[in-house]
Amino acid sequence: MKTTLQAERETSIHLRQAGLETAKIATKLDRSERWVRKWWRRFQKGGWAALAGKSRAPHNHGTELPEAVKQAVRRTRSELEAEAEAREGLKYIGSPAIRTRLKQKKVNPLPSTSSIERILRDAEMTKPRQKTTSIVYPRLRPKTAHVLYQVDHAPHYLEGGEQVYNFNAIDAFSRYPTGQVFTRRRAKDARAFLLHVWQEMGIPRYTQVDNEACFSGGFTHPCVLGQCVRLALLVDTELLFSPVNHPQSNGTVERFHQAHQKHVWEDTYLADVAAVERQGERFFALYREREDHVALAGKTPQQRHEQAPVQTVPASFSPPEGKLPIYAGRLHFMRRVKPGGKVSVLNVDWDLPDHDLKQGVWVTIELKPEGSQLLIYDEAPDVPERQLLISHPFPVKEPVLPRPTTRMSIEKAETTTPATEENTGSHDIALGQSGAANAFLVNGRTRPLIAAIVRPTEKLLLAALARTAKIVHDVAGTMY
Secondary structure, three states: OOOHHHHHHHHHHHHHHOOOOHHHHHHHHOOOHHHHHHHHHHHHHHOHHHHHOOOOOOOOOOOOOOHHHHHHHHHHHHHHHHHHHHOOOOOOOOHHHHHHHHHHOOOOOOOOHHHHHHHHHHOOOOOOOOOOOOOEOOOOOOOOOOOEEEEEEEEEEOOOOOEEEEEEEEEOOOOOEEEEEEOOOOHHHHHHHHHHHHHHOOOOOEEEEOOOHHHHOOOOOOOOOOHHHHHHHHHOOEEEEOOOOOHHHHHHHHHHHHHHHHHHHOOOOOOOHHHHHHHHHHHHHHHHOOOOOHHHOOOOHHHHHHHOOOOOOOOOOOOOOOOOOEEOEEEEEEEOOEOOOEEEEOOEEEEOOOOOOOEOEEEEEEEOOOOOEEEEEOOOOOOOOOOEEEEEEOOOOOOEEOOOEEOOOHHHHHHOOOOOHHHOOOOOOOOOOOOOOOEEEEOOEEEEOHHHOOOHHHHHHHHHHHHHHHHHHHHHHOOO
């Protein structure tokens, strides 16, 4: 029979796994933050059974383990260390691995993992845990949908051993997800997935990714602006790079990876990419309609996502092969400050003297035709009072093109007016509704979206077709 205390502990775990912060859970349950953290640790170690509060200590309380058992623990640890060094087995040498080996040896009484750890500490066979200095990074706190999408990928293996990569994206506010599977994780694969996200979910203010080369453009060239950066600038979403080696900053999509793993990959064998996609689509459909998400207050991700208007990349749009130009816009980085007052962005160390090393910073690169800058702030852009710490000129080897003004659909071309100061803001440019034809307005005249970025030879072809159409129209006008 589940006790009231156990139910309360389970509720705290549900809230934590839904993304609520420790302080909010403590307030909601009228408990201390220490209590919330305690039961989260126990759940991580022992699962749901650990929330019953039953003691996991040996039943013979107060009875010292026989010396022979202690010797067996120490000897087994030594054996596992030697095997790991010789690569004769797995490199697990902790208390769970020792207990498993002791069980195989039929050691009796079988000590608990906590007793094994105590024996190893007394024998000075373990290294003391190093205290890591946690860095507090600035972060966005979206209050509506389509403000922040988090994007990441996770590797998996098909039934035959082939490795594939599940790219997943989720709206940090609405929890609306999408995903695709790729056999590789090249820049072209990352770009294809981002385009899919903006076509299906809409264009957010910020699109958050990690620092892998497929997103960033690589780790060789200084101030590199890769394929994904260029596509984001064209689409008019601001790419945001997470801190290096800090998955907590991409926590919403990281938790979604766990749900995806559980429902798509566990307890089944997927033979090929098509099987992964079928399994994934079923999961995505169910997840978007779930009504039990604590963070959504009874709404489904689908309902939350549709509450706010959004513009999408047309489903028919496909960027041309080759390198896109650089358009005016912004991209961002969450970064730590290294000893010596340096902040690493796009393979370059930028000076930031006299800053607390425990406090991360928010870096923005503003790309403009008249000159680009790298700006370092103490807080994220949605914090009303934030301080500009330092600025640096940002070198761009290519021309930065002014952002072209776009329109909603080609059918409205005759009623669309040229850009004004009110409609040329950094995030006010619409690519159109999904599936609709799309066009730029250049010098007050309609130009298809593709025509604005196609190769010069294709531009000549379009001009020739337009000239031919005019001649046909003129000839036809003289026939009657």
